[in-house]
Amino acid sequence: MGSYSSNLDDILEEDMHHWYTKFMRESPSGLITLFELKTMLDMNGMTEEANGYVDQVFYTFDMDGDGYLDFVEYIAAISLLLKGEVNQKLKWYFKLFDQDGNGKIDKDELETIFKAIQDITRSYEIPPETIVTLIYEKIDVKGEGELTLEEFISGAREHPDIMDMLTRMMDLTQVLEIIVKALHYVNLPAVCHHCSGTAIHIHLNHAVC
Template structure:
């Protein structure tokens, strides 16, 4: 496909038939395993944190928990990330950040995810420690060192600078471009 996409809207604007053909080309069985997702994105040989992040994304997208991402889950996840309402996106972010599944996110979980995102996207313009400190300084008003879903959503929505940083950190354009253009091994081993 040689053209470049300048925005997420353009990526999603491609017709559903085209998305389906791309999905089926990469996974003729109609199901993507975790290993296949890493292959599609050219993410073999990542560090432990980046690998854990991809695992977490996979299990978040695998909405029925069957160990596969099917086309409906794939399109639902992409649509949510690109077109979802802010509450939906924040709920998805929270689920992704809550690595241990205890219903709360702490500084270590956030820092691990943000560092892993940077390792995958190769965009290092925001220091993970800085955004984590800002989030907890502004949102964790009780000072517990953990955020519940409600605290996270209300706090993020109440602080435009946090929303701006979250949107920037969670921008999956590079990942979607890899999928759309069918490129493999974009991220090379060091």
């Protein structure tokens, strides 16, 4: 997995048009579905919250809503997550947290997302409810138990410790690495080890002669 971290850095350092041209030349379709993403993430046995989180990530990245992630959407996502201006990142976080789309995030929504992230990353250092309590104690100045986009952004910017916690919790590098790995292999020619020829089809990194 470490080699794909360098791939992410390379993507950001190189010209986007060059990377897009190169990718489309090697993988003309370059699409991945939600089912394929979950397969790559090995979602078997994951909690309902974790599955819901991956759904939310996928549909947030799927900017045109066609049911596929393409390379342009992938590039936009990693550019936002790894290089984006603070307000852009916070707007993206808010969109991901706001599961019912009502323009506000409550404690249950935030806790559900954090539980799902911990389930996927297998990191359980701080209980999600503790994180949520800390966030709302500091930035829910009205004490309403929910935050608007404006309250969320201003609160996170005013409290560097909250911003740092959100950044670490929302580090989707692992998910993005899996996406780019999947995109690299979907529909690429593969060599069959049984016949030493080129496979005529590849799906989720399995060649069929």
